[in-house]
Amino acid sequence: MLDGVHLIACDDRRRNLCGRQVYWLDTPCPHWCAGGHRDGDMADDGTHFSGWNGVVLLTLEDGARMTSSKEHDELYQPEYVSVSLQQDVREVAAQIWCGKGESNTGWHMTAEEARELAAVLSEAAALADTATDDPVANEVHSAPALAAA
Numbered sequence: 001m002l003d004g005v006h007l008i009a010c011d012d013r014r015r016n017l018c019g020r021q022v023y024w025l026d027t028p029c030p031h032w033c034a035g036g037h038r039d040g041d042m043a044d045d046g047t048h049f050s051g052w053n054g055v056v057l058l059t060l061e062d063g064a065r066m067t068s069s070k071e072h073d074e075l076y077q078p079e080y081v082s083v084s085l086q087q088d089v090r091e092v093a094a095q096i097w098c099g100k101g102e103s104n105t106g107w108h109m110t111a112e113e114a115r116e117l118a119a120v121l122s123e124a125a126a127l128a129d130t131a132t133d134d135p136v137a138n139e140v141h142s143a144p145a146l147a148a149a
């Protein structure tokens with residue numbers, strides 16, 4: 001024992017345990033994971049989170065007050081869309097989180113769903129940029145209908 005730490009000898013039958021950074025990880029972290037995993041993490045906390053966070057400021061939304069002190073009453077933060085990655089350690093694919101700021105309001109999407117949303121947003125932006133009197137060019141393209149359950 002060394003200052004309250006128990007050492008485990010890495011013999012052949014324990015080599016797989018000793019070779020891991022965190023004992024409960026079966027595979028290495030995804031390349032985008034910010035790390036920070038610990039042996040003492042609860043089973044439900046076994047999630048990889050990206051260090052990358054995409055942000056889009058929403059200039060058409062009302063800002064959120066940052067503080068309530070009288071000297072800083074006029075400080076506001078613009079609303080924004082936050083995009084990041086996460087993956088539970090037992091899942092095979094990452095999820096893309098897209099939501100409102102740092103709130104819990106948003107969606108988890110697959111990579112394919114994120115690509116589809118990106119295409120729909122690009123189409124909407126192209127339509128919004130089109131300034132023409134041609135009725136065919138200004139025709140609104142509806143989203144595909146969802147299959148009835």
